[in-house]
Structures are given as structure tokens and as C-alpha cells.
Amino acid sequence: MKFLGTIVDGHVRLDTPSPLPDGLRVSVIPAQADFAPPPTETYEQHLAILRESITRAEAGEQGRSVDDVFADIERQLDLPLTDRK
Secondary structure, three states, X not given: OOOOEEEEOOEEEEOXXXXXXXXXXXXXXXXXXXXOOXXXXXXXXXXXXXXXXXXXXXXXXXXXXXXXXXXXXXXXXXXXXXXXX
């Protein structure tokens, strides 16, 4: 059996109704040959990256205020800017 569909909001939406029962586990293989999933890292690598980021932020080498980050997100999503003060 082969079904085609599209990813919509992180879920597979099939092109046609299917006889598959709800709850059935399936395997999804991207039809686009040029699709490459994001690189993966181990849990230890992830922790090391987070620790380095925290160290640099505490030293003032990097970072942005939470207000700046939220304002950027609100602009990108065309949401009304909120006052967080």
C-alpha cells in the first residue's frame, strides 16, 4: 500500500481518504530526494552547547534581552506588540 500526502502543521495530511484505522503506526518517507533533515547531536553535545552559550551570555559576550526576542517574534508573525514591563 502506498499513500501520498503533505505535511501540514507537522502532521501528514493524505491526498485521499484512507482505509487505515486511527492509531495505526506508519512509516513516512519524504518523496523529495533533496530533503535533508536537520543535523542531530547527542545529548552530551547538546548540553555542552547550552553550557557554552550560558557561559558566554554571563560574560556579556552574546545574548539578547527577552523583550527583544519576543518583539522580533511578534513582528515576524505579524502579532500586536505587547508591553512586558
